[in-house]
Amino acid sequence: MELQAPTRLAIPARRVERVAVHGVLLLNKPRGLSSNDALQKARRILHAKKAGHTGTLDPEAHGLLPLCFGEATKFSQDLLDADKTYEASVRFGIKTSTGDAEGEVIATREVTHDQKALQLACERFVGPIDQVPPMHSALKQGGVALYELARKGIEVERAARRVQIHAIEVLSQTPDSAVLRCHVSKGTYIRTLAEDIGEALGCGAHLTALYRTQVGPLSVADAVTLEQLSAVQNPAALLAPVDSLAQGLHAVRLSENEQDRVRQGQRLIITDDFDGTVRMYGPDGFLGIGQLHQRRLQPTRVLNLKE
Template sequence: MNAPRTRVQRRPVHGVLLLDKPLGFSSNDALQKAKWLLRAEKAGHTGTLDPLASGVLPLCFGAATKFSQLQLDAPKRYEALLKLGVTTATADAEGEVLQTREVPVITAGQLAAVAERFTGPIRQVPPMHSALKRDGKALYEYARAGIEVEREARAVTIHALELAFSQTEDGQPAIHMQVACSKGTYIRTLGEDIGEALGCGGHLVMLRRTATGHYGVAQAMSLAELEAMEPEARLERLLPAESLLADHERVILGTEDAARFLSGLRRRGAWPDSERVAVFGSEPQALLGAARTQAGELIPTRLLSPIEIQQILQKESTPEGAPQAPGIEETL
């Protein structure tokens, strides 16, 4: 007989885990594994990484999920290896080979010219093998069914692009790519387009995300490292939810204003106009949510619940007693 499965007791967990996603895992697979290890009630990731890509993937838990869109919109950095002379159906090593061509002699000047050509605002046609939706279905679902769907080119920005001559593990000619780009950029498509510009085509054999917004892969940990930790030690690796708002203006409200802000009311003050504001209570100092300021008004955009604030404060407090979150009694 099979042993009965142990039921995991979920708990409220709040914060951001910087995961170095391993190869072979989908973003959701990695999320569910980390969620299980942390025994978290609520979790979400901040944008997908292909199973054949590794690198930094911020995972949001509890209150932090309310600000995950900020990382979806953040600029990204990638490192990739483009194998020249072979194009595939998916623009990476997973796809069927479509064409093999001889790789011409490429000069440093030609490579620099191609890098310049693809730097700045460009337009990309999203690949069929992508999670982009059309009529409620991901494009990769159409691709697997052998259906080609017309896609409109989309505007993206390549902030920086460095190309260098390299080789694959088996000694085939390749280009090492370092890319800083806007959200929505498909590095596989960029590599494919660069291969065509060099006259021989190509596909990615390695892709690694090295940064998203202000989060870098050097700060991230692997699933294996997380699994090897004691359960409570895993919680210590979480960054606070407010780390997602690091580039926001900071506003601190007194107890009365904090309570009203938490109930969704606008507050008035001598604040300059800003689209990105992180709002904190003063006694104790705790994140209340995000807002924007316009014409001297603080306008709530995303609010933590009083229960979430209380749970965060209890985690941060000493065993002798947990401070009360600002305005909780008034807003329950």
């Protein structure tokens, strides 16, 4: 009688239980990793149920990427709208098809400017400017990302957008390159800014590296790497509190009764005469964000930490 090999039972993969984690991870994202990949890696380390990022950082860029978990995701839009600060490495005299080092060289010119000329060129772009988004960007047109069209050799007309350049500082300079610190409004494309400065100097330019150092009130100095996150026994302890996203807002303090009413979404009359968006605190701590006008406080986003 022929003996049959014993049947091997498939052992199902162990399912990792997701838990409710609330807070903000200030991640120092490395080069070569997309923002979504960085988010998913951090989410797996934290076993978090709910997560989101506050706007993408290009895969080849590195630096501060705030990630929101749990109830913090309610406030991610505030960082999408926040100003950003970058350190941009720029190479003069060479234009590329993408505006950065990933593209093909499409033009070369002699570099003749000095330190003063670079400073004056940078100053020309400080203030409100109209900027045309680059084809190699995640901006969508007709539901398709521009970079996808660009990869097919298709170029479409893009409307200029008004952005605000708060400051450009020359951190270092060589005959054909510079590192610029750029403090800008949301929606600003640094590669386009670098190209425009190169055109103003008459030599062209492209971006060779991009490092984001600040998003709103948050700084890369307080950020951690994925390696640091995975190395600690309790990675959730490295999360900043939810209200770190709202530190730039005026704070109002409420009583226990007012706290309970805010949690029910009720409008209050309070003594604070500030007008605008505010962060709300009660005896239990941070409650959320509201709109205050003529002493009338309307809650707009309220925490729910029952999970």
